Amino acid sequence: MKWTDDRSDNVDDRRGIGGGAVVGGGLGTLIIAAIIFFLGGDPSAVLSSGNTGTNSARTEQRDLTPSELKVRDFVKMVTAENEQTWTKVFAENGLKYTPAKVVLFESATQSGCGTAQSAMGPFYCPADQTVYMDMSFFKELEQQFGAKVTEFSIAYVMAHEMGHHVQNLLGVLDETNKARTSGNYSESQLNRVSVATELQADFYAGLWAKQTDSREHILEPGDIQSAMDAAEAVGDDNIQKRSQGYVNQESFTHGSSAQRKEWFMKGYNTGDMRQGDTFNQLLK
Numbered sequence: 001m002k003w004t005d006d007r008s009d010n011v012d013d014r015r016g017i018g019g020g021a022v023v024g025g026g027l028g029t030l031i032i033a034a035i036i037f038f039l040g041g042d043p044s045a046v047l048s049s050g051n052t053g054t055n056s057a058r059t060e061q062r063d064l065t066p067s068e069l070k071v072r073d074f075v076k077m078v079t080a081e082n083e084q085t086w087t088k089v090f091a092e093n094g095l096k097y098t099p100a101k102v103v104l105f106e107s108a109t110q111s112g113c114g115t116a117q118s119a120m121g122p123f124y125c126p127a128d129q130t131v132y133m134d135m136s137f138f139k140e141l142e143q144q145f146g147a148k149v150t151e152f153s154i155a156y157v158m159a160h161e162m163g164h165h166v167q168n169l170l171g172v173l174d175e176t177n178k179a180r181t182s183g184n185y186s187e188s189q190l191n192r193v194s195v196a197t198e199l200q201a202d203f204y205a206g207l208w209a210k211q212t213d214s215r216e217h218i219l220e221p222g223d224i225q226s227a228m229d230a231a232e233a234v235g236d237d238n239i240q241k242r243s244q245g246y247v248n249q250e251s252f253t254h255g256s257s258a259q260r261k262e263w264f265m266k267g268y269n270t271g272d273m274r275q276g277d278t279f280n281q282l283l284k
């Protein structure tokens with residue numbers, strides 16, 4: 001991935017400030033991270049239940065390493081390119097875009113949706129319109145899921161979370177939360193709503209990649225493939241095979257590996273926001 005000169009001011013780097021509670025890793029962390037990875041909607045239910053069976057400790061205040069500072073710079077760049085692309089796309093559709101914030105943290109930090117913890121993986125909190133990321137997640141993605149993590153696969157994950165912000169601004173998350181709390185839908189129906197929400201965020205990530213590349217020429221050979229490898233690693237079928245040895249489609253909440261790739265590529269190939277109605281296509 002080629003870097004651009006743009007940097008966003010909407011990134012809050014809380015690493016190295018000390019004081020956060022450390023959550024014990026080990027058994028379960030992998031699965032929790034996988035399931036929460038790309039979580040759509042309001043993660044507060046999972047966040048509040050995430051405190052069981054964990055140890056806590058304090059982190060020391062420390063200086064960030066050069067590579068951590070480079071990560072901050074990278075995140076500021078990707079955030080800026082999300083702001084520019086979505087401002088333009090919203091304007092083309094007669095809408096006004098307001099940027100999301102990004103918080104980088106380690107171990108744990110406060111979010112508008114409860115305590116954010118590393119094991120949850122990156123997520124978007126609609127209440128404070130903020131993406132929370134602990135970069136150690138990507139190490140896990142590489143070591144546990146065997147996905148080769150590149151700069152562009154990190155950008156894809158960020159673009160997916162920013163896709164949830166787009167859904168929030170468009171009122172999609174409100175609708176899905178209403179469906180969730182109405183009591184009118186079965187669990188498997190709600191799982192399909194969740195899959196549609198996640199696949200739409202993948203579609204928006206693909207759209208972002210296309211539109212940003214047209215403007216800034218960020219893509220290098222292999223970049224799209226690396227994002228697809230990350231999407232494949234965290235597809236529900238792949239996670240279920242690894243965690244329980246079989247695949248139960250009814251319980252999917254994020255979509256299969258093939259669906260995730262399909263919708264990212266649809267966003268990438270069309271670059272057109274109107275092609276992203278996953279709800280009509282999946283909930284018929």
Ligand SMILES: [Zn+2]
Pocket residue numbers: 037038039040160161164198201
């Ligand atoms: Zn998601």
